[in-house]
Amino acid sequence: xxxxxxxxxxxxxxGSLAASHRLDAALRADRPEGVVEIVPGPETVLxxxxxxxxxxxxxxxxxxxxxxxxxxxxxAAGPVVTIPVVYDGADLDSVASLAxxxxxxxxxxxxxxxxxxxxxxxxxxxxxLTGLDPVLELPRLDTPRTSVPAGSVAVAxxxxxxxxxxxxxxxRLLGRTTTRVWxxxxxxxxxxxxxxxxxxERA
Amino acid sequence: xxxxxxxxxxxxxxxxxxxxxxxxxxxRSGAADAPSLRLANRLVGNxxxxxxxxVTFGQARLRFREGAWAALTGAPAxxxxxxxxxxxxxxxxxxEAPEWGLRTYVAVRxxxxxxxxxxxxxxxxxxxxxxxxxRAGTLLPVGGFAVEDISVDLAPPPGPAPAxxxxxxxxxxxxxxxxxxxxxxxxxxxxxxxSNRVGVRLRGPGLARARQGELPSEGMxxxxxxxxxxxxxxxFLADHPPTGGYPVIAVVRQADLPVAAQLRPGDEVRFxxxxxx
Numbered sequence: 377x378x379x380x381x382x383x384x385x386x387x388x389x390x391g392s393l394a395a396s397h398r399l400d401a402a403l404r405a406d407r408p409e410g411v412v413e414i415v416p417g418p419e420t421v422l423x424x425x426x427x428x429x430x431x432x433x434x435x436x437x438x439x440x441x442x443x444x445x446x447x448x449x450x451x452a453a454g455p456v457v458t459i460p461v462v463y464d465g466a467d468l469d470s471v472a473s474l475a476x477x478x479x480x481x482x483x484x485x486x487x488x489x490x491x492x493x494x495x496x497x498x499x500x501x502x503x504x505l506t507g508l509d510p511v512l513e514l515p516r517l518d519t520p521r522t523s524v525p526a527g528s529v530a531v532a533x534x535x536x537x538x539x540x541x542x543x544x545x546x547x548r549l550l551g552r553t554t555t556r557v558w559x560x561x562x563x564x565x566x567x568x569x570x571x572x573x574x575x576x577e578r579a
Numbered sequence: 580x581x582x583x584x585x586x587x588x589x590x591x592x593x594x595x596x597x598x599x600x601x602x603x604x605x606x607r608s609g610a611a612d613a614p615s616l617r618l619a620n621r622l623v624g625n626x627x628x629x630x631x632x633x634v635t636f637g638q639a640r641l642r643f644r645e646g647a648w649a650a651l652t653g654a655p656a657x658x659x660x661x662x663x664x665x666x667x668x669x670x671x672x673x674x675e676a677p678e679w680g681l682r683t684y685v686a687v688r689x690x691x692x693x694x695x696x697x698x699x700x701x702x703x704x705x706x707x708x709x710x711x712x713x714r715a716g717t718l719l720p721v722g723g724f725a726v727e728d729i730s731v732d733l734a735p736p737p738g739p740a741p742a743x744x745x746x747x748x749x750x751x752x753x754x755x756x757x758x759x760x761x762x763x764x765x766x767x768x769x770x771x772x773x774s775n776r777v778g779v780r781l782r783g784p785g786l787a788r789a790r791q792g793e794l795p796s797e798g799m800x801x802x803x804x805x806x807x808x809x810x811x812x813x814x815f816l817a818d819h820p821p822t823g824g825y826p827v828i829a830v831v832r833q834a835d836l837p838v839a840a841q842l843r844p845g846d847e848v849r850f851x852x853x854x855x856x
Contacts, residue, residue: 382833
């Protein structure tokens, strides 16, 4: 289903993150005229095209979505980026105790799976990394920290993340990386893009 | 160079923002009332996308160290609205509190030339990208972005627009009980004190949901009428988050975004699904 989001945007329901990534990639590879934003989400892709003929765009999006649709799942095909992490985070021990495993096993489980960049939000360059080992799924901290340093590697709910800049935050800190995931002078400014595969490794 | 003597309650540098980065979590930002900034730029012979100053609630004082042509548009904060005028070297531009409206735009021939971030000089109040909001003592360099001679003598500014926002239903109107869209359009709503460049927060008829649970995060547009669980709508402006998890019952038409951007706390506003006024 393709929903209307005002005069200049359409919201394509994809039904799954993997399908959102496929549609996002197809639209970036062959961008319809007038499209200025393509914003994938867990079950949707927003396409913003001021001035474009909305009904023509709707037909085009339906056609592309049909080509790249199909069942959810399937291996992510994006490039892989490796993030070296020093696992000395302030919440490493409490995550271990809440998960009922050792700190060593927290690290093993965090580094043991390839994650996929779902989408970005909350702050510029803040990527929700999906595919976290379910043993590490924990709610956010009851009281968010007023400042979390840039480069902090954290988990919350079914996601992991690397804080792109210093900001307040309620995610549980496992460690830190020196890899810069956000740099406004770079093009693109974000290391993480939707659909990209990510592997954490012990530094 | 322009020296900020006083910024008034809140003032920022704004151009037309940084589109194209929403998928990286970057708000578009830019002038909340973009047509007013474009007009101010045209009046002084600038490119329409040159950076100017967005002054909230007037009362700003700017000293021009060198002489320059300037123009004011948007909320009327002085006698010389919508007409290019010369500020002599050392001259001071004083804005009054506007009679109506919220945001006044100051364009200077040549444009404000602070360092761009991701292609824009706009202050993004949500993410912190771009220059800091103006303070007493802030120095604003003037650039060389004028592209043509000053040829427009006068562009009479629009008067106060009726505070009616025309909307298109959706994309998530089906998350609400039958009659919710009619309740939105029944109004009126009062503009809340905690409105800002991110959004206009409203108080009025509650919009009840038909569905519980959370909407998976999805892309948001300017003008989106987002409804948090308390049922009180928020109209997104330039610094809105690129994604959000509350359902959007309707989206304000592009032509009425400037009306939304000029609403001030305490104003009343109505919504309509009719396309004409």
